[in-house]
Amino acid sequence: MRYFLRFVLIILIICPRSALATWAFNMPVGVTNTSQDIYGLHMTIFYICVAIAIVVFGVMFWSIFHHRKSKGAQAAQFHGSVLVEIIWTIIPIVILVVMAIPATKTLIDMYDTAESDIDIQITGYQWKWHYKYIGEDIDFFSSLSTPQDEIHNKTTKNPNYLLEVDNALVLPINKKIRFLFTSNDVIHAWWVPDLAVKKDAIPGFINESWTRINKTGTYRGQCAELCGMHHGFMPVVVQAVTEAEYESWLQQQKTAKLAELASVQKEWGMDELMTTGAIVYQTNCAACHQAKGQGMPPIFPALSGSAIALGDVAEHINIVVNGRQGTAMAAYGKQLSAVEIAAVITYERNSWDNKTGDIVTPADIQSVIDN
Amino acid sequence: MYEQTETADHHGPAKGLMRWVLTTNHKDIGTLYLIFSLIMFFIGGTMAFVIRAELFQPGLQLVMPEFFNQMTTMHGLIMIFGAVMPAFVGLANWQIPLMIGAPDMALPRLNNWSFWILPFAFSMLLYTLFMEGGAPNFGWTAYAPLSTTYAPPSVTFFIFAVHMMGISSIMGAINVIVTIFNMRAPGMGLMQMPMFVWTWLITAFLLIAVMPVLAAVVTMMLMDIHFGTSFFNAAGGGDPVLYQHVFWFFAHPEVYIMVLPAFGVVSQIIPAFSRKPLFGYTSMVYATAAIAIMSFVVWAHHMFTVGMPLAGELFFMYSTMLIAIPTGVKIFNWVGTMFKGSMTFETPMLFSVAFIVLFTIGGLSGIMLAIAPADFQYQDTYFVVAHFHYVLVPGSVFGIFAAVYYWLPKWCGRMYNEPMGQLHFWLSIIGVNLTFFPMHFVGLAGMPRRIPDYALQFADFNMVTSIGAFLFGATQLLFVYNVIKTIRSGEKAQQKPWEGAEGLEWTVPSPAPYHTFTRPPAGS
Numbered sequence: 001m002r003y004f005l006r007f008v009l010i011i012l013i014i015c016p017r018s019a020l021a022t023w024a025f026n027m028p029v030g031v032t033n034t035s036q037d038i039y040g041l042h043m044t045i046f047y048i049c050v051a052i053a054i055v056v057f058g059v060m061f062w063s064i065f066h067h068r069k070s071k072g073a074q075a076a077q078f079h080g081s082v083l084v085e086i087i088w089t090i091i092p093i094v095i096l097v098v099m100a101i102p103a104t105k106t107l108i109d110m111y112d113t114a115e116s117d118i119d120i121q122i123t124g125y126q127w128k129w130h131y132k133y134i135g136e137d138i139d140f141f142s143s144l145s146t147p148q149d150e151i152h153n154k155t156t157k158n159p160n161y162l163l164e165v166d167n168a169l170v171l172p173i174n175k176k177i178r179f180l181f182t183s184n185d186v187i188h189a190w191w192v193p194d195l196a197v198k199k200d201a202i203p204g205f206i207n208e209s210w211t212r213i214n215k216t217g218t219y220r221g222q223c224a225e226l227c228g229m230h231h232g233f234m235p236v237v238v239q240a241v242t243e244a245e246y247e248s249w250l251q252q253q254k255t256a257k258l259a260e261l262a263s264v265q266k267e268w269g270m271d272e273l274m275t276t277g278a279i280v281y282q283t284n285c286a287a288c289h290q291a292k293g294q295g296m297p298p299i300f301p302a303l304s305g306s307a308i309a310l311g312d313v314a315e316h317i318n319i320v321v322n323g324r325q326g327t328a329m330a331a332y333g334k335q336l337s338a339v340e341i342a343a344v345i346t347y348e349r350n351s352w353d354n355k356t357g358d359i360v361t362p363a364d365i366q367s368v369i370d371n
Numbered sequence: 372m373y374e375q376t377e378t379a380d381h382h383g384p385a386k387g388l389m390r391w392v393l394t395t396n397h398k399d400i401g402t403l404y405l406i407f408s409l410i411m412f413f414i415g416g417t418m419a420f421v422i423r424a425e426l427f428q429p430g431l432q433l434v435m436p437e438f439f440n441q442m443t444t445m446h447g448l449i450m451i452f453g454a455v456m457p458a459f460v461g462l463a464n465w466q467i468p469l470m471i472g473a474p475d476m477a478l479p480r481l482n483n484w485s486f487w488i489l490p491f492a493f494s495m496l497l498y499t500l501f502m503e504g505g506a507p508n509f510g511w512t513a514y515a516p517l518s519t520t521y522a523p524p525s526v527t528f529f530i531f532a533v534h535m536m537g538i539s540s541i542m543g544a545i546n547v548i549v550t551i552f553n554m555r556a557p558g559m560g561l562m563q564m565p566m567f568v569w570t571w572l573i574t575a576f577l578l579i580a581v582m583p584v585l586a587a588v589v590t591m592m593l594m595d596i597h598f599g600t601s602f603f604n605a606a607g608g609g610d611p612v613l614y615q616h617v618f619w620f621f622a623h624p625e626v627y628i629m630v631l632p633a634f635g636v637v638s639q640i641i642p643a644f645s646r647k648p649l650f651g652y653t654s655m656v657y658a659t660a661a662i663a664i665m666s667f668v669v670w671a672h673h674m675f676t677v678g679m680p681l682a683g684e685l686f687f688m689y690s691t692m693l694i695a696i697p698t699g700v701k702i703f704n705w706v707g708t709m710f711k712g713s714m715t716f717e718t719p720m721l722f723s724v725a726f727i728v729l730f731t732i733g734g735l736s737g738i739m740l741a742i743a744p745a746d747f748q749y750q751d752t753y754f755v756v757a758h759f760h761y762v763l764v765p766g767s768v769f770g771i772f773a774a775v776y777y778w779l780p781k782w783c784g785r786m787y788n789e790p791m792g793q794l795h796f797w798l799s800i801i802g803v804n805l806t807f808f809p810m811h812f813v814g815l816a817g818m819p820r821r822i823p824d825y826a827l828q829f830a831d832f833n834m835v836t837s838i839g840a841f842l843f844g845a846t847q848l849l850f851v852y853n854v855i856k857t858i859r860s861g862e863k864a865q866q867k868p869w870e871g872a873e874g875l876e877w878t879v880p881s882p883a884p885y886h887t888f889t890r891p892p893a894g895s
Contacts, residue, residue, distance in 0.1 A: 204605020
């Protein structure tokens with residue numbers, strides 16, 4: 001025991017302080033009143049538990065050191081005491097009541113979703129999030145933007161490895177924001193530790209939660225409920241901005257949406273489609289079909305040299321737009337824009353070993369979706 | 372006093388392999404259960420090794436996410452249903468008749484059958500690893516619809532295997548109850564039974580109550596998958612959350628099924644090595660019963676983020692906190708037993724003391740998890756993984772080790788190697804804490820469970836955890852070596868190798884003859 005303590009002490013001295021500082025080891029205090037309440041509750045309960053542990057283990061180890069046979073201890077023969085039993089039943093009850101009171105207060109506050117300023121519908125998909133700003137006609141998907149090469153250790157990992165997305169959820173500070181959670185497929189859970197919001201997103205049901213962010217910044221979290229293969233790869237990123245910035249962001253989104261609608265009708269060249277397609281492929285397809293289109297047979301077929309990517313264009317479009325029943329292939333018609341689908345199909349038909357020269361235009365896709 | 376006069380008239384064990392296939396002897400069946408659970412412990416441990424090797428560093432190195440999910444699922448299923456539960460049934464088979472002075476279990480043929488179902492159930496479960504689409508990959512909790520609509524085809528084999536395990540457990544439990552109620556030695560009233568027998572009696576009632584619930588919920592899955600029902604499919608009028616309610620109604624008592632017999636083991640060993648009677652026997656019995664009864668009304672504390680109404684959250688928070696009271700009573704009683712004793716620290720005692728300390732740590736993090744608002748931050752993180760491994764590994768598994776070291780001299784008539792046993796203990800306790808303590812930190816810092824890859828700020832603690840896990844895993848080979856060496860060439864054990872041990876099992880010779888208590892022992 002003495003050697004062990006000495007060992008721990010040496011380790012503590014040797015370890016540079018700066019190295020220890022990077023080891024995150026406690027719950028974040030967070031940037032909402034709720035998260036700060038929860039942090040306070042967590043620390044209070046933790047200290048109570050430490051105190052209980054010190055008392056119980058203290059008595060026990062004192063006894064272990066003093067009441068040993070090797071020290072000539074004679075065993076007493078008492079085997080019970082009603083008074084002692086009553087005391088150590090009552091004391092925990094009192095401690096538990098002390099814990100329950102602040103916990104109940106915080107919980108009641110967390111359940112008060114009334115009178116929100118902004119409502120956001122959050123839908124879980126395998127494996128990305130969909131955000132819809134209710135009443136604003138803005139909605140978009142948010143998927144992992146960490147390159148596959150970083151995941152497969154081919155390049156250095158960036159500081160936000162696995163906690164970065166293409167489109168962050170932008171929210172204003174100092175507004176009561178109500179979240180409505182649901183899912184398109186399996187159960188997911190939306191979680192941002194700094195907001196202390198975690199709620200299951202359940203297919204066919206809607207859950208509620210709320211937040212009011214006190215500080216601008218970027219807050220990162222992850223899906224918390226096992227939702228299949230890429231459960232570990234669907235992060236949540238919240239960008240908290242001032243109200244003025246939020247308003248201008250809204251305007252920008254609306255303008256971008258109009259531009260996108262117009263772009264469906266525009267004439268698209270091969271180069272443009274290939275560039276856009278590469279980005280779309282990387283975000284949506286590469287996790288299963290892999291960066292070089294080689295797939296992971298037998299579950300995820302290769303696209304490079306595949307009968308579908310080299311065959312009938314209409315069938316290729318049909319699979320991407322409507323998915324394939326009974327497999328992991330989702331229906332992207334609901335998830336991607338016509339431009340994106342056109343671009344990614346063009347990309348798939350003209351990359352790796354595939355050299356069809358086919359150009360699929362957004363207008364082609366739009367006509368399939370409209371029918 | 373028991374006398375060993377009639378063995379000569381009785382036949383000994385049959386020869387060859389058929390002895391083990393056809394046996395109805397409680398000692399043989401106990402041995403079979405223990406060997407089976409040891410094999411499963413190593414198979415489940417190998418899966419844990421794969422998990423920890425992948426998590427050694429950020430990035431995907433060894434396995435793909437698909438296979439990683441199969442490993443977490445199978446590790447959980449095998450450790451729970453294959454390692455811990457059969458080990459305790461094995462201990463029950465060996466010890467309950469010896470401790471209550473019965474010649475055998477009450478239903479010997481049922482006993483044979485309940486064991487021999489298990490190898491088939493687990494062969495089928497393990498076989499799914501080689502099926503197209505892979506083994507079950509939806510977590511041992513098998514939440515719908517991930518485990519129904521989105522499951523690999525092997526889910527049907529998983530369901531069948533679970534049914535077989537359930538049948539085995541229910542038959543085992545019936546056998547324990549019938550034996551304890553009908554075959555106690557003359558003069559042994561219920562309140563004179565050893566604590567191990569008491570905890571197993573209560574565990575057996577829990578098993579009978581909840582295994583059918585598990586069977587029901589997996590049958591509902593089966594119907595959803597193959598027969599077009601929609602129990603858990605919202606599109607057909609069902610509710611995915613129903614699955615979780617029914618599942619946890621089974622799985623919360625299941626947690627106590629895995630730990631109550633360990634309570635019993637520790638309640639035998641602490642008095643023996645403190646040379647002092649168990650403190651508060653009556654309150655121990657009532658506390659165990661209270662834990663078992665309360666375990667039926669706390670299940671939804673596993674579901675605080677599922678969107679329950681406020682009243683539900685409050686009810687399950689309060690009821691869960693209440694369980695701390697009887698659990699606390701048990702811990703205080705063990706400490707009270709040690710207090711003013713005359714203690715020695717052989718391997719069984721070391722494992723029992725470690726059980727009390729580390730199980731208490733798991734219990735205290737359990738109180739933290741019970742606080743519903745804080746649970747919104749803990750739920751589905753490594754904090755939960757740390758919590759339940761603290762109650763299951765240094766809890767249940769250390770309880771099993773303690774029991775094996777304590778009773779092995781009685782089973783095989785030879786003493787294990789004490790220094791090697793103590794080395795096994797110290798390496799295990801370092802390994803366990805190195806593995807599971809850092810999990811608290813990464814969990815609080817925001818690392819979700821069941822992910823094959825993680826953000827960079829979790830890297831350091833994950834590496835520590837993996838190193839601890841490799842140490843813990845490798846240490847268990849020492850245990851196997853020690854046990855085999857003991858059986859082959861250990862020193863001869865006395866009839867009662869432990870100075871302070873009490874109970875009928877120490878009144879028969881070591882090794883315990885093939886048939887014991889063919890005449891009931893005289894009233895105690």
